[in-house]
Amino acid sequence: xxxxxxxxxxxxxxxxxxxxxxxxxxxxxxxxxxxxxxxxxxxxxxxxxxxxxxxxxxxxxxxxxxxxxxxxxxxxxxxxxxxxxxxxxxxxxxxxxxxxxxxxxxxxxxxxxxxxxxxxxxxxxxxxxxxxxxxxxxxxxxxxxxxxxxxxxxxxxxxxxxxxxxxxxxxxxxxxxxxxxxxxxxxxxxxxxxxxxxxxxxx
Numbered sequence: 001x002x003x004x005x006x007x008x009x010x011x012x013x014x015x016x017x018x019x020x021x022x023x024x025x026x027x028x029x030x031x032x033x034x035x036x037x038x039x040x041x042x043x044x045x046x047x048x049x050x051x052x053x054x055x056x057x058x059x060x061x062x063x064x065x066x067x068x069x070x071x072x073x074x075x076x077x078x079x080x081x082x083x084x085x086x087x088x089x090x091x092x093x094x095x096x097x098x099x100x101x102x103x104x105x106x107x108x109x110x111x112x113x114x115x116x117x118x119x120x121x122x123x124x125x126x127x128x129x130x131x132x133x134x135x136x137x138x139x140x141x142x143x144x145x146x147x148x149x150x151x152x153x154x155x156x157x158x159x160x161x162x163x164x165x166x167x168x169x170x171x172x173x174x175x176x177x178x179x180x181x182x183x184x185x186x187x188x189x190x191x192x193x194x195x196x197x198x199x200x201x202x203x
Contacts, residue, residue, distance in 0.1 A: 005088065006092065008090075008163060008167060009167045009170075011089040011090060011167070011170075012088045012089050013088050013089060013090045013091055013092055014069055014070065014087070014088040014090075014091045014092075015091070015092050015093060015094070015097075016091055016092070016093040016097075016108075017068075017097065018097070018098060018101055018103075018104040019068050020068040020069070020070065020091075021093060021098065021104055021107045021108050021111060022103065022104060022107045023064050023065060023067065023068045023070070024065070024068075024070065024091075024107075024111060025107035025108070025110045025111045025114075026061065026064075027114065028051065028053060028057065028058070028061050029061045029064060029065055030111065030114055030115075030118075031051055032047055032051070032058065032061055032062060032065065032071070033065060033070055033071065033086060034118070035047055035050060035051065036071060036084060036085055036086040037086040037089065037090075038181075040085070041074050041076075041083050041084060041085040042083070042084060043077060043081055043082060043083055043084070044058040044059040044062055044082065044084065045058075045081075047062075047084070059082075062084050066084075066087075069087055069088075070086070070087055070088070070091070071084050071085065071086055071087050072084070072085055072087040073085075093108065095108070116187075119185050122183065123143070126141065137180075141182070147191065152197075155188055158188070159188070162186055166184065
């Protein structure tokens, strides 16, 4: 069964279930899905070249992603020229969906850490070439951080508002020759890791 779809504006998302998170928690599959979402439909051969792997392995992993609704066949290609696309614009998950399922929790832990590694890798690639970009772009790009004091519910509301702001700016530069695609990340984590909330504080 394909995991349920969600909508944010004109974007379609998929909420990962246990099967989907286990499939996605793989270094090549995670990259394949990202490549299709960023650059659009492609064949297994094209993706293999881009990700420095072989087309046989790429085809196998694309079919695994297809089995849980993360990618789909566009129907425009045949045989080895089968054209694949991302089936949704984004995916989400809720940690509570996997509580008590050790395999799913391990898969999700790997996946989130992989996303952190991917961000670090991509951001460092930008840092390696930023001197070749105009100064206004170097000033517009970059990173920042802030310290806030909030409850778990308030952090959830913050995420909702950030998602709405991201949606507002998603296509704001469409058609402008000066516009470029940008990756925008945000992460929230506790600073006081030894101050684990107790059941009494949660009630």
